[in-house]
Amino acid sequence: MALSQVAFKVEQALGRGGEAVSEQGISNPSNNVSRFADPSGERMKAVTWQGKNTVKVEETFKPAIVEPADIIVRTTGTTICGSDLHLIHGVVMEMHKGDILGHEFCGVVESVGPSITKLKPGDRVVCSFQIACGQCRYCAVKLSSQCERTNDSTIMNSLYGGRTSGIIGYSHLMGGYAGGQAEYVRVPFGDVNLLKIPDNVPDEKALYLSDVLCTSWNCVVDTGVAKGDVVAIWGAGPIGQMCAEMSFINGASRVILIDGGDASWRLEWVKERIPKLETVNYSDLPKGESITSQLKKMTGGQGVDVALECAAGEYAKGWAHYFELLLGLETDTSEIINEMITSCRAYGRCGVTGAYVGFTNHFNIGSLMERGIRLIGNGQAPVHKYWEKLLGMIETGELDPLRMVSHRVVIDDMDQVYMKYNSREKGMQKVYVQTKFSAPPCQGSPQLTRY
Numbered sequence: 001m002a003l004s005q006v007a008f009k010v011e012q013a014l015g016r017g018g019e020a021v022s023e024q025g026i027s028n029p030s031n032n033v034s035r036f037a038d039p040s041g042e043r044m045k046a047v048t049w050q051g052k053n054t055v056k057v058e059e060t061f062k063p064a065i066v067e068p069a070d071i072i073v074r075t076t077g078t079t080i081c082g083s084d085l086h087l088i089h090g091v092v093m094e095m096h097k098g099d100i101l102g103h104e105f106c107g108v109v110e111s112v113g114p115s116i117t118k119l120k121p122g123d124r125v126v127c128s129f130q131i132a133c134g135q136c137r138y139c140a141v142k143l144s145s146q147c148e149r150t151n152d153s154t155i156m157n158s159l160y161g162g163r164t165s166g167i168i169g170y171s172h173l174m175g176g177y178a179g180g181q182a183e184y185v186r187v188p189f190g191d192v193n194l195l196k197i198p199d200n201v202p203d204e205k206a207l208y209l210s211d212v213l214c215t216s217w218n219c220v221v222d223t224g225v226a227k228g229d230v231v232a233i234w235g236a237g238p239i240g241q242m243c244a245e246m247s248f249i250n251g252a253s254r255v256i257l258i259d260g261g262d263a264s265w266r267l268e269w270v271k272e273r274i275p276k277l278e279t280v281n282y283s284d285l286p287k288g289e290s291i292t293s294q295l296k297k298m299t300g301g302q303g304v305d306v307a308l309e310c311a312a313g314e315y316a317k318g319w320a321h322y323f324e325l326l327l328g329l330e331t332d333t334s335e336i337i338n339e340m341i342t343s344c345r346a347y348g349r350c351g352v353t354g355a356y357v358g359f360t361n362h363f364n365i366g367s368l369m370e371r372g373i374r375l376i377g378n379g380q381a382p383v384h385k386y387w388e389k390l391l392g393m394i395e396t397g398e399l400d401p402l403r404m405v406s407h408r409v410v411i412d413d414m415d416q417v418y419m420k421y422n423s424r425e426k427g428m429q430k431v432y433v434q435t436k437f438s439a440p441p442c443q444g445s446p447q448l449t450r451y
Helices: 084-088 154-160 203-210 212-223 238-249 265-273 291-298 319-326 335-343 365-370 383-396 411-422
Strands: 019-021 027-029 043-051 054-061 071-078 105-112 124-127 184-187 194-196 230-234 254-259 278-281 304-309 344-352 374-377 407-410 431-434
Touching: 043 411, 054 411, 071 124, 071 203, 084 411, 105 184, 105 203, 124 203, 194 383, 203 212, 203 383, 212 238, 212 304, 212 344, 212 383, 230 238, 230 335, 238 254, 238 265, 238 304, 254 265, 254 291, 265 278, 278 291, 291 335, 304 335, 335 344, 335 365, 407 411, 411 431
Parallel strands: 230 254, 230 304, 254 278, 304 344, 344 374, 407 431
Antiparallel strands: 019 027, 043 054, 071 105, 071 184, 071 431, 105 124, 124 194
16 A cells, blocks of 8 residues: 555554655655654554454554644544454454554544645544545545555455555555554545544444444445345344344335354344344254245245345354365355355345455355346445435434444453454444543443443
């Protein structure tokens, strides 16, 4: 990527050594502490990746403005996303020890670069998880997730045949930008990647415009959920929950949510908040029954109109995929995708929003082709395309992000919170992480839990 946002430690700088200059001529700071740390020497707390299954809350230097379009944000709220777990599990390549995690955060503008015109110190803002330049051909049509100027990863280019935009706090494959699980964050192209929060929207609701709300909305509208559709959703986490709610908003007649195993508690948790939801616990299916046969029974033999994947490709259910993943023979299992394809009616639509990072085996391409199934990679949701609309829905009350928030925690406890989130601790759906800069809890926010 063209820009790397960094946080700096006294003992060890975060990211790669040296200083690079991208092909666009934008400096890519990495560990030159004396030059890129804030001149004040102020320190901050940040959540850092220390290796597979290990995170640590560390003290680092507050970042400085590096480019004219940079903005420094004082973080007032952040969170953990299910896709952060892929970093913890070591599924996503190009993680470096000490990288700052987190791609969802909101806060207050601390300082701005000389070319910033839309925002000023003191403004409340939420940050897009993708870093977009605002000028390339994709940004021009608000497809910000495919920005051409903010990711120069040659590995991604070789692996995928192209690059996504930079993603904040999400590996050097996505640009090496230091993340938002920190007390301060440097945001490149700040006028483009920060949205001003109105006074009537608290941080606890605005925060999720960073990713989960836009990702869920993109999953639903990009796959084409329409009036009267019967929709099945794989994964009852926050994305699955919001996709269920948004499918009903878009006119779905029925929504069936699927999960099981150690996450089966989520089904009832979500159903309490969306009473007309139907659920399938794959752990409780009778012997000989499959997800596909169950969904066919529930739809009179026809199958669903739309299938949405809101889980991920790293969780194998069968032994074949388990060992293939273990041995590096594939990076993603095709089990859920195959269930989706066979569960759809002919010419049905399957949308893939859960993270898949490489290659899979045993893919049922025959069913896809013979039955005319549309398999849609929803991509990284273009946040800039949707966040103003979704903000308006929050303001009117049509959308309430707090319905998925189960816990309020402090950044100091994030090493423990990560492990509990990773284990799918019962009752932990979505967390709101406060810092020393956070406002008092808004009405409806969960009580603070300390670990």
